[in-house]
Amino acid sequence: METQKRIIDEIMANSTEAIIVTDLNQKITHFNKAAVALTGFNIVEVLNNNVKDFLFLYRETGQINLDEISPTGLIENQGIIFNEKNIKLITKLKDENIVNVRSLKVKGGSEINLGSIIFIQDTFEQADLERTKLDFVSMAEHVLRTPITVIRGNLSRLLDEKTTSKLDEAEVNHLNNTFTGTSELLILIENLMNIVEIRKGDLTLSKSAISIETLILKTVRDFKYIAEEKNLKLVFIPPLNKLPMVDADVAKLKIVLQNLVENAVKYTSEGKIEFFLDVTEDNKIMVSVHDTGKGIPADNINQLFTKFYRVKKALEMEYGMGLGLYMSKKIIEAHGGNIWVESVEGQGSTFKFTIPISEKPSFKDY
């Protein structure tokens, strides 16, 4: 009996398909690692609780009643009782995944209080196209990121006063455009790389005590030309007192800041973009990125941080994939912080995020 249980545990743990087992009252008795990764719920919160509270599935006509998938009571049918493809699964963090779901009953299962076994296959893992994308992104990391970083670094050096004073206006414009394009490409590559990490469930942070002020100053410097090109002011309003360090993965946090400034520049046609820093009551540093841009309609704000989401009107106007905010949210939440936006359509937006203050005193900068 013990050996059988161990065999079952091993099979479940190593399956790439999410597997959920329920008892005759729809209570969850097994929930494997793939189910945790797919739904976002952890084992402790689901075990012995009703599967209806954790599995949110939708077909085109609406939410699926879990009684279809995991019927209660002593129903003595066996074999597959549910089998549907391309169902939408909403995770704990309200993300969407497209999945295939099968559930089955085992003969004699009622005798051991076995309700049903539910298998959920993430179509993202399956689709060839998606796999090709993952391969492409891994390749991009190796072969594109380094040379583009070098190109961008050199362009940024050419954009100093000494060089630009020798060029005419059109030449400076060409240089500015090349720098902007290269910066955008680099952010895109970094976003895609992070999406793959997030999808594989291994967004690992390499944290240290860092100065958020230094990081913001670098971001302001990097985006100076891009903002100037649109006649936008990009300013960091330094805090009155020196702020403590934050505990963060500097490379990942940089991506969040880049995404927020890139958006602020992209969706603002006149005015300014400002950075502020504050300390919150719960010992976090709050970063605000304020713009005087087009703003976001109130009924779009809730979905803004979901994957591939773009405000309808923006589609007609600016290039984008709708990944930046989704990823920023994942990165900030992995740090134990929050990210949100306050916006008035037509007046501007302020994106804010919090990051925990570092508890360990450190003199390390970067």
Ligand code: ADP
């Ligand atoms: P992308 O900019 O690539 O479309 P994001 O995930 O970064 O994707 O942003 C999602 C959507 O949120 C954008 O398409 C845009 O509609 C809206 N948005 C983001 N930042 C701003 C901003 N500063 N001002 C107005 N709208 C914004």
